[in-house]
Amino acid sequence: MSLIHILWGSQSGNAQNLAQVIGDSLIDHFPVEVIDMGELDPEGIQEIKNLIIVTSTYGDGEAPDNASEWLSFVKFAEDLDLSHLNYAVIGLGDTYYPHFCQAGKDFDQYLSKHGAHAMLKRLDCDLYYEEQYPEWVEELKSVLKSHFPD
Numbered sequence: 001m002s003l004i005h006i007l008w009g010s011q012s013g014n015a016q017n018l019a020q021v022i023g024d025s026l027i028d029h030f031p032v033e034v035i036d037m038g039e040l041d042p043e044g045i046q047e048i049k050n051l052i053i054v055t056s057t058y059g060d061g062e063a064p065d066n067a068s069e070w071l072s073f074v075k076f077a078e079d080l081d082l083s084h085l086n087y088a089v090i091g092l093g094d095t096y097y098p099h100f101c102q103a104g105k106d107f108d109q110y111l112s113k114h115g116a117h118a119m120l121k122r123l124d125c126d127l128y129y130e131e132q133y134p135e136w137v138e139e140l141k142s143v144l145k146s147h148f149p150d
């Protein structure tokens with residue numbers, strides 16, 4: 001099966017750590033790479049088949065600095081066909097802010113708009129994300145196993 005790319009957008013480390021935890025929990029079953037979004041040209045999305053996005057939200061509902069180029073790309077690209085792409089998004093945020101988990105919501109919206117297929121429902125986590133993500137990761141694992149039985 002093709003590689004699963006886990007891309008993280010993070011300002012102060014939470015989403016980065018979570019991306020690594022998710023990678024560690026998948027690695028026994030699937031080929032996985034955990035990547036800083038700021039280190040990968042967004043045009044590279046054309047070569048990716050399975051994408052997990054782990055991102056926090058900053059500012060007034062904006063993406064973290066290292067994810068802003070990716071978010072702009074999927075937001076403004078015209079004629080972008082992502083029908084080859086399976087994806088899942090987990091957002092980290094804080095319900096205190098009016099634009100709760102907006103960066104994760106935006107990624108979900110724009111990937112889907114360009115024809116990518118959501119493998120499971122996006123999870124928007126608040127500050128208690130460590131209690132919230134394990135169930136989502138288990139669901140992700142079973143979805144991936146059913147997509148890639150070998």
Ligand SMILES: Cc1cc2nc3c(=O)[nH]c(=O)nc-3n(C[C@H](O)[C@H](O)[C@H](O)COP(=O)(O)O)c2cc1C
Nearest residue numbers: 010011012013014015056057061093094097100101
């Ligand atoms: C200055 C600042 C702005 C923030 N803005 C938002 C926001 O607009 N929406 C939201 O849901 N969370 C917001 N947060 C909360 C962060 O997304 C949350 O703390 C997250 O866990 C940080 O993850 P990170 O360490 O990966 O960047 C903000 C936090 C800070 C410090």
